[in-house]
Amino acid sequence: MEGAGAAAVKSEKIWMNGSLVPYADARVHVLTHALHYSTAVFEGLRCYETPKGPAIFRLDEHIERLFNSAKIYSMKVPYSPEEIKAAISETIKANKFTECYIRPLIYYGLGGMGLTVPEHGTEASVSCWEWKTGESAAGKTTGARCKVSSWTRIDGRAQPVKAKAASNYANAVLARMEAHRDGYDEAIMLNGAGKVAEASAANIFVKRRGAIITPPLSSGVLEGITRDSIMRIIRDDGGEVLEHDLDREDLYTADEIFMVGTAAEVKSVTELDGVNISSGSLGATTKRLQELYTKAVTGADERYLGWLTYL
Ligand SMILES: Cc1ncc(COP(=O)(O)O)c(C=O)c1O
DSSP states (O other): OOOSSOOOOOOSEEEETTEEEEGGGOOOOTTOHHHHHOOEEEOOEEEEOOTTSOEEETHHHHHHHHHHHHHHTTOOOSSOHHHHHHHHHHHHHHTTOSSEEEEEEEEEOSSOOSSSOOTTOEEEEEEEEOOOOOTTTTTOSSOEEEEEOSSOOOOTTTSOTTSOBTTHHHHHHHHHHHHHHTTOSEEEEEOTTSBEEEETTBEEEEEETTEEEEOOGGGSOOOOHHHHHHHHHHHHTTOOEEEOOOBHHHHHTOSEEEEEETTTEEEEEEEETTEESGGGSOOHHHHHHHHHHHHHHTTOSGGGGGGEEEO
16 A cells, blocks of 8 residues: 555656656646546656665566556557666656655557557656655554455456556555545455455555465456565565465454555554454564565665665
8 A cells, every 4th residue: 555645746857758857847638548548557666775875676577567567458668678767767866866756657648539549659757756655664553544445356357457557546546535435544455256355555464373474466466566575575584475365354363464565665454444453553573574675675685685776
């Protein structure tokens, strides 16, 4: 999940279709195809300050997922992965950020209405902004209050859930809105088979009877890059992590629940549907993983330096 409120997006420059433009000029036409039919794919990355300067966390994996998402939607991206990587560095530098969230977007633009996509209309942009959500950095002792959503997580038979596509997020936004309306911070979604899938914008892990478990990719979740990083960190720390289906009841009886994602980082769930998890406070495993993750992303743990791309 992201922070509880909407992120305040502010920057000097945005990269659009090959050049940096002032924030106020980064506009699209009202007949942009993506605006009508959700034909856009995107990524969310973070740049962190490290002892050797600002570095982007797992840049290659994010760009690979971006281009795979575009491929699933048959988008002819007019830039190479290397050009998008260069655009990301350029945009961060132009905004003089040392830490920020980064949002590359590829979308069908202008060139005709109707479901048929514009043949030459694929456009791209890179935005970045400061977005601090780190729970451990904020010294919080309680985590998110969540509810199991009445909305089912979209099914891979209806839409490609492995694509990080804008269209998938209408489902997530409905879940998030419902959670907020009902007084919670975040939603946890079940899949069509009633098994635990993920939060609206984060993967989920549960500690139960000493084991750390996360739903498998076959549960219809996004193949999260933080999920992959956390699994590696748990194993390197001598722990075991299992991928198997979880029922809703497994959440209520969990010792700890935490959500992971680029925006959310490692965020604990300390209440679900009015039931206290981990006695309503941050669990020891969640806390340890928050510390280890922070070290990994900020270049303080040399085992993970290979995950960093310096600006
Ligand atoms: C639906 C969903 N699941 C999981 C994640 C976590 O993915 P990642 O760790 O690659 O940021 C996100 C991130 O935005 C997401 O939107």
